[in-house]
Amino acid sequence: MTAEPSTDVYDSDLRRRPLITEFQNFWRYRGLIKLLVVRDLTVRYKRSVLGVWWTVLNPMLTIAVLWVVFSNFFGRSAALDEPYIVYLTAGILIATYFTQGVIAAGSAIVNSRNVLIKIYIPPEIFSLSAGVAAAAHFLLSMVPLLLLQVLTGQGIPWTVVLVPIPLVFMLMLVTGLGLLIASAAVYFRDVLDIARVITQLLNYLIPTFWTIDFIADSPTALALVEANPVYSFLVVFRSWVYGGADAPAWTLAMMAGASVLALMLGVYVFSRNWRRVVVRL
């Protein structure tokens, strides 16, 4: 039984090179990330009848309630060319992806404590895996959306093939924000609760179930909505997935810019703090 030579050398004096080390880790542990995502998708629902479709059903129930309550009100909006149910579903899917992604990525490190205090894995791997799992859930819940598009006669435009672009940018956004929260969550347990409230609030500030013409009279309100990066995702996604109103160039720029910035910031802050964080786990 000869030890296979490996090039791994751990020297506690070597510091991480912020951003470089983390992206190398993401690549190096890609096999593990895939495994963790599959585990996330299977284990959670292993003993339930509906299995992974629970994640799809969950937003669908929210959508059903919102539809019953608001379809008579916002559904008649002059700003809507598309069926309200399609507009609503697309909105809720983006909002759910954002909320669940941030919270999952933010709690991943604390939740993986049992592994992290016994086996060395770069902790950021767990946050990224949680983000990827949220992306997978988002993809799964696109099935009922596309179905609704067909049933309502809205149809599926060719631009649907562009949907992976907002999908990947959203992954960057939630992983970045998640990492920012994750370090703080190790110190203070209530950080996650606070983050949950804030992401919820951000979701009400974007037109998921309501329509933008509702606030068109107030430049302040409009500016507040447009300053929210999640709004740019909403506009781009609706435009591409069912052919909603065209996405202006600034929404594309904002989507990309905010995501890259969030990821860089999250990874950088995490990189600078991780030593202090792991001792506290």
Place this chain on the structure above:
Amino acid sequence: MSGSPPIQAQDIALRYRLDRANVGTIKEATVRTLRRKRTVESINALDGVSFSVDRGEIFGVVGPNGAGKSTLMKVIARVLPPTSGRVIVRGRVAPMIELGSGMNPELTARENIVLYGALLGRDPGHMRERVPAIVEWAGVEEFVDVPTRSFSSGMLARLAFGVATDIKPEVLVVDEVLSVGDKAFREKSQTRMFELINGGSAVVVVSHSVPLLQEVSTRAMWLDRGRIKMLGAASEVLDGYVASG
């Protein structure tokens, strides 16, 4: 580099802060800061520990509870970065710090072998190929597709030990796991450890069981309250430890 020892620890210290038991939320922290009551105490779990472990050695670590043995294992496994001092570990490390760590009880033995192997840095595809050999060694062939939550602690120990040694680590860290199994398991795992060191790996064994360490280790270290009390040939150190009561 092949000549340098797989584990080198130079004057390592690890300080824990003790305030976390009291301050767990932002709310509490704010209240305490406002009242200027935020006292931070720290303890040295390890203090001035220097040693090295060579290829082909089984290095035993003894000491009473709270001596810093587990902390030391975590420093070697690079889970905890030392507060000061320097540790260098060359090669792949397989830490067995606690029974079932790295395994998910909801997953089957087969899935857990792949997961645990991947956590230890092995490619999942490679681990899938190794499943038959590992379950055979662990004697759990019939239960390969059974969730490990229904495994006995002996079965879990065999499975975990099987995976951790199958990846052929250059450094194996075993913390008290051996004491879980029966005599047959201890003999089997000892054989496996000897195979590993004959192949050029280094093994670190932490145990309360002096007879076990007498049997396997070549050198030993006695830790007490984070400091080295004795370091040297296994028989001398272990005799010294036993004599101290």
